Amino acid sequence: MSQKVLLNAKEINIILNRLACQLIENHKDFKDTVLIGIQPRGIYVAERIKKLLETDYQIPEIKLGYLDITFFRDDFRRSDKPLEANKTKINFVVEDKNVVFIDDVLYTGRSINAALTAVQSFGRPKNVELFTLIDRRFSRHLPIQPNYRGRQVDAINEEKVLVKWVENGGEDVVYLVNK
């Protein structure tokens, strides 16, 4: 197994700042916008973005929730490993809001497809956008594209993009791992 660094901490920070500014361009004061981190790994990116918006760009009271998509996945009973559920935490109204899904890596698009179904359990959003730190090009199974993209990566199926954060015991770094 070999791995190479795709993004280091400094590069990640620059990208997150750029994406935060793009969000502000479209959502201004975030009055009718809610951020939803996709469990399990999207929540770290989402927390960072919330912190950036609130502290560096002085936008108060950003609403952030976590959405778990386990029970909405299309590979139940098809994958070898049992699916592991995580906590959903959405303490605000989604109905008629601009929803931004936040995830670390966009690969086949199936997770986002499941998230689109899952979020409807909480109401009918006005619109839904997708924010992803890494976009794995040419690997989509579904017609899903991000609105906010950190870095586009060409990776073959045998490779894995691994995003690590200080918060989950490591340093901020994105690896391309050859399995």
Next chain:
Amino acid sequence: MSELSVNHLLGIKYITKADIDLIFETADHFKEVINRPIKKVPSLRDITIANLFFENSTRTKLSFELAEKRLSADVINFSAGASSVKKGETLIDTVNNILSMKVDMVVMRHPNPGAGVFLSKNIKASIVNAGDGAHEHPTQALLDSYSITKKLGEVAGKKVVIVGDILHSRVALSNIYALKHLGAEVKVCGPKTLMPKYIESLGVEVELNLRKALEWCDVANMLRVQNERMDISYFPSTREYTQQYGLDKELLDSLDKEIVVMHPGPINRGVEITSDVADSGQSIILNQVENGVAIRMAVIYLLASKIKQQ
């Protein structure tokens, strides 16, 4: 999340503490799901479940059916009263006929102890025991322990007394297994005639005095007197039973601590428990019913995940 160690839920006796922990953890997620504006997930959309009730049931049947529908499974229902069982069909034939209709899972209640175990050895489908005679009622025990966890934080170290007709109760047996797995101290309380002969071999103590039992416990699980299973008279009169083993407000208030009161239903109000106790703040009877749906969703979901795609 790992997997259950079993392919069927036939009784608490056959599962491990790790299984119970996994079921509780999964039930937490489903409890959140059933409090959403839309209370349904699509996980089991390609699974068909048959609810076979060879014995009457209200709560359990509704709770299972709701759990199955909340998981998007297809559901068929069967009650023995209105079926060919009356014409002499055997259990295996009845179930095999139903399984030929491509059913993946069977939820069964049956008056004979061991009916679920027998079926699991003879047919290809995942079986959930919804009560077999006076043997086991695993989902009730799971939801009882889960309700204690939600109310008191954990089951380990808690003192639980099960009061009433222990002899005829599948809820009592399953509860004893579950509470022991989870590290609770358990006593049973009731007339000596309604105590099974070897009950102490399960590691529980017998207490014949209700007041003493209540003074000892943190949780009292009040069971119903199962008149329908009694072939002889086990106590002189219902009035005498109520005087000796009925829980009323006066007795509850005279204790020097606040205990949690549970009842698996159906309640015979005024017999084992009075209305003012059943409806009091110390009673978690309706929480038990709500938790029942989440627990059954978890059990069905986890068992279904072991049915491999064909």
